[in-house]
Amino acid sequence: MQKKIRTRFAPSPTGFMHVGNLRTALYEYLIAKSMHGDFILRIEDTDQERLVEGATDVIYRTLRETGLMHDEGPDIGGEFGPYVQSERQELYRPYAEQLVREGKAYYCFCTKERLDSLRGEEEGFGGYDRHCRDLPQEEVERLLKAGTPYVIRQKMPVEGSTTFEDAVYGSITIENSELEDQILLKSDGYPTYNFANVIDDHLMQITHVVRGCEYLTSTPKYNLLYEAFGWEIPVYVHLPLIMGRGDDGEVSKLSKRHGSTGFDDLVNEGYLPQAIMNYIALLGWCPKDNEEVFSLEGLVQNFSVDGISKSPSVFDYDKLAWFNGEYLRAMPPEEFTALAMPYYRQSLGEKTCNWTVLSTILQPRVTQLTQIPEKIRFFAELPEYETDLFVNKKSKTNLENSVTMLEHAIAALEAISTWDVETIHTVLLELAPKLEVKNGTLLWPVRIAAAGMSVTPGGAIEILAILGKEESLRRLRIGLAKLGA
RNA sequence: GGCCCGGUCGUCAAGCGGUUAAGACACCGCCCUUUCACGGCGGGUUCACGGGUUCGAAUCCCGUCCGGGUCACCA
Numbered sequence: 357m358q359k360k361i362r363t364r365f366a367p368s369p370t371g372f373m374h375v376g377n378l379r380t381a382l383y384e385y386l387i388a389k390s391m392h393g394d395f396i397l398r399i400e401d402t403d404q405e406r407l408v409e410g411a412t413d414v415i416y417r418t419l420r421e422t423g424l425m426h427d428e429g430p431d432i433g434g435e436f437g438p439y440v441q442s443e444r445q446e447l448y449r450p451y452a453e454q455l456v457r458e459g460k461a462y463y464c465f466c467t468k469e470r471l472d473s474l475r476g477e478e479e480g481f482g483g484y485d486r487h488c489r490d491l492p493q494e495e496v497e498r499l500l501k502a503g504t505p506y507v508i509r510q511k512m513p514v515e516g517s518t519t520f521e522d523a524v525y526g527s528i529t530i531e532n533s534e535l536e537d538q539i540l541l542k543s544d545g546y547p548t549y550n551f552a553n554v555i556d557d558h559l560m561q562i563t564h565v566v567r568g569c570e571y572l573t574s575t576p577k578y579n580l581l582y583e584a585f586g587w588e589i590p591v592y593v594h595l596p597l598i599m600g601r602g603d604d605g606e607v608s609k610l611s612k613r614h615g616s617t618g619f620d621d622l623v624n625e626g627y628l629p630q631a632i633m634n635y636i637a638l639l640g641w642c643p644k645d646n647e648e649v650f651s652l653e654g655l656v657q658n659f660s661v662d663g664i665s666k667s668p669s670v671f672d673y674d675k676l677a678w679f680n681g682e683y684l685r686a687m688p689p690e691e692f693t694a695l696a697m698p699y700y701r702q703s704l705g706e707k708t709c710n711w712t713v714l715s716t717i718l719q720p721r722v723t724q725l726t727q728i729p730e731k732i733r734f735f736a737e738l739p740e741y742e743t744d745l746f747v748n749k750k751s752k753t754n755l756e757n758s759v760t761m762l763e764h765a766i767a768a769l770e771a772i773s774t775w776d777v778e779t780i781h782t783v784l785l786e787l788a789p790k791l792e793v794k795n796g797t798l799l800w801p802v803r804i805a806a807a808g809m810s811v812t813p814g815g816a817i818e819i820l821a822i823l824g825k826e827e828s829l830r831r832l833r834i835g836l837a838k839l840g841a
Numbered sequence: 842g843g844c845c846c847g848g849u850c851g852u853c854a855a856g857c858g859g860u861u862a863a864g865a866c867a868c869c870g871c872c873c874u875u876u877c878a879c880g881g882c883g884g885g886u887u888c889a890c891g892g893g894u895u896c897g898a899a900u901c902c903c904g905u906c907c908g909g910g911u912c913a914c915c916a
Contacts, residue, residue, distance in 0.1 A: 368916055403915065468914075475913090483912075507914055525846070534844055534912075542914040549916045573845050573911045596847080597909075607908075635853095638865090642854060646864055665854080668909060672852050675866045685879075720879040751875075784875095799875040807876090815875045 361393025363564045364557065365419075365426070368400050369411030373418045373619040375671070376568060376598045376610060379636040383595060384566045385424045386637075386659040396560060397429030399440045400553075402546050418619050421629045423652045436560040441552055448547040451555055451585070452508045452540045460584045461540060463506045464488040465499050483536040484509075508541040510581065518576035523593045524664045525569070530576045538577050550574070554581045562590055569594040593661060596640045597668045610671050622676075626699075626724035631680040639669045649682055681723035692719050699728035704736050713777055713821050717814030731813050735822060738831055739808040743838050746804055751796035758801035759841045764791060765802050766832050775825045780817050805835025 363384040367377055388395040397419070399412055416431055428434025438444055455461035466487055474485055489511060499506070512535040519529040540551040547555070557565060565578075572594050582589045599607045600614025616622050622632055634650055642665065643650075643658045650658065684692060693715045700714065714732070722728060733739075746758040753761070768787050772779055788798045803816035806828060812819060820828045 366916095370916090400916070464914095471914085505914095528845070530845070536912080539914055544914075546914085548914070553916090568910095569846070570910055594846090599909080601852090609909080638853070640853090644855095646855065648853095648865060667847050669854090670852060672866070675853065678866055681879095717878090721877070748876080794875095796875055803876065809876090811877050813877070815877090817875080 359563060361388050361391040361564060362396060362560070362562050363388040363393065363566055364396040364398050364560065364562050365424075366398045366400050366553070366556075367415055368403065369408060369415060371408040371411035371414050373414060374610075374617050375619060375622070375632070375636055376617075378418065378422070378619055378632075379598065379639065380566060380568060380595060381419070381424055382422075382633060382637055382655075383593070383641070383659075383664075384564075386655055387564055387566060387593065387661065389656045390659040393563070394427040395424070396434070396436070396562070397426040397431075397439060398556060398560070399430055400549065401440060401442045402549065402552055414620075421623075422619075422633050423629075441556070444552075444556070445546070447559075448552055448555055449541060449545065452547070452551070455510065455540070455584055456508060458584075459511075461508050461510045462489055462491070462537075463496055463500065464509045464537075464539075465491075465504050465506045486537055489537060505543045507539045507543050509537040509539050510584065512537050512577075512580060518579060520575055520579055520589070520592065522572070522575070523564075523591055523661050524596075525572065525594055525666060528572065528575070530573065532576075534573075535577060535580070550577060551581070554578055557590060558582070558585070558587050564591045564593055566593040566595065568597055570597065593664070595664065596666055598636075598639055599668050599670045601670050607668075607670055614671065615673060617671075626726035627676060627680050628683050631676065631683045634683075635676045635679045639671065640665050649679070677723040684722060684725075685720055687719070689715050689719065696722075696725060696728055699725050700732065702729040703732045707736070709735070709824070710822050713818055717818045717822075721813045734807050734809055734812070735819075738834065741804070741808040741838075745808075745810050746801050746835075746839065748796075748800050751800035752794070753797055753800045755839060757793075757797065758804075759836065759839050761791070761793070761798050761801045762805060762832055762836045762839070763841070765798065766829060766836070769820070769825070769829060769832070772825065775821065777817055777821045780820050784817065801835070802832065805832045 365381040365384050367373075367381075385395045387393070397415070399415070412430070419426060426432070428436060428439065430437075430439040433439075452461060456463065464487075466484075470487075471484065474483070488509070513532040515532060517529050517531045518535075519527060521527055538550065539548050541547055556562075575592060575594075579589055598610045600610035600617070601607050602613060610617050616625055619629075619632065623629065630651070633652060634648075634655075637650065637655050638648065641659070642663050644660075644663065645658075647654075647658070687695075689712065693711050696715060696718065697711075700711070714735075718728060718731065722731070743755060747754050764787060765784065768783050769780070772783060784798060784802070785795060788795050791798065799816040803812060803819060804810070806816060806819045806823060808831070814822075823831065
């Protein structure tokens with residue numbers, strides 16, 4: 357029987373869900389679910405200084421809103437808990453000490469100052485000189501007894517190379533000379549991220565380690581650890597990075613300077629969670645049949661690791677907006693109205709109006725909910741406008757015939773008793789032939805007078821219906837007055 | 842700088858030795874039409890460059906260039 361697939365999402369609680377992290381979580385979920393496996397949530401909060409109040413709630417909420425339901429985690433338990441690293445604290449030290457006993461790791465008493473001086477002027481070059489790697493046993497004991505602060509470092513091989521397989525990038529080889537004797541246990545007794553990661557992944561029986569490819573070059577360090585313990589190495593799935601393009605045209609890892617990068621930010625900008633997920637799923641992965649619009653369930657159905665690409669991709673807000681529009685349009689009208697209501701209120705206040713008609717005209721015209729207030733502002737208040745808006749070549753309207761059109765329209769509309777789209781439509785479309793003009797010639801000036809703008813969401817008829825009889829006629833008369841009639 | 846990984850339209854991308862090099866977003870044009878949008882149709886010197894290998898290369902190999910990542914008692 358095949359081993360059950362287990363992936364894990366292991367975020368640090370920073371209070372901010374970056375889309376890059378979200379996308380990693382998505383792929384972890386998809387890999388597990390597409391192979392009937394489990395998706396585990398583990399909180400990595402070993403960094404005491406960066407603890408943020410309420411940050412784990414952001415993680416739970418995001419997972420819930422995006423539909424990425426985990427099978428085990430701090431909030432729902434599971435047989436491999438605890439799922440918060442700070443609660444597993446005492447668990448790591450014995451593993452580090454085991455390696456010391458076996459001669460695979462050692463105590464290092466070097467001070468921070470000494471390490472800094474080793475690094476020299478130019479940052480990033482040169483590394484630890486393995487000063488404590490071969491300290492005499494008595495010396496180690498003496499320092500330990502004296503209470504000298506120490507860290508535990510792993511002995512890395514000094515020569516040779518380490519090769520590993522990545523499910524996306526294939527075979528990768530790195531010279532061991534590139535590897536520093538990595539710290540396992542910090543002087544404060546806490547494990548380093550890398551160390552805790554390996555221990556936890558092994559203990560939680562994670563089969564697929566999915567993460568951004570910024571970890572690609574440090575993967576041999578992980579493997580050397582698995583080997584030191586004699587543990588099975590998981591399948592690695594490194595994901596191409598998500599980039600952003602700055603104003604200068606430069607691309608780099610997606611960050612604040614490129615625009616919104618947090619899930620919540622995007623939602624606040626009027627993007628739907630489903631659209632965000634659908635879009636980021638396709639950033640770095642392509643389905644076999646080139647479909648584009650997928651529900652989470654559809655993604656699970658179609659996902660496969662071999663569709664993951666190796667090259668980084670640039671986050672494109674335009675394409676996200678297109679996806680968002682697709683989801684908005686596919687929605688039942690009532691759902692759209694419910695989502696749009698807060699934005700309707702922004703422009704219209706407590707005023708009530710025909711929400712159904714309003715949604716009908718907005719639904720196909722909006723790609724972000726936040727575009728709504730600006731688009732409908734003219735309903736609340738008639739904008740100032742110039743009479744040249746009445747002139748339109750294609751509709752064959754000019755300052756003179758607009759007067760005639762408006763006069764007839766007002767007369768016809770005054771007679772209407774049930775003010776709805778259907779009736780207004782019938783009345784105006786019957787009027788045009790009577791006046792021996794095409795629909796556009798009649799409707800253009802009506803729309804201009806009703807809206808006070810040249811470009812409007814929806815046509816004259818819908819606008820009149822939303823405005824109501826009284827306000828509609830008032831505006832048409834204002835138009836007439838402007839035209840000097 | 843060392844090491845690692847990439848490079849197919851502006852962007853996301855299919856492609857796996859023989860294709861007229863798909864598709865989507867964006868852009869432009871036309872149609873529909875009551876403006877706009879939706880929808881429909883159409884448009885574009887795209888395989889970074891240079892060498893190989895091969896009857897044949899976007900696909901395989903080498904070099905160059907460009908881009909990114911990484912070198913912490915951060916995660």
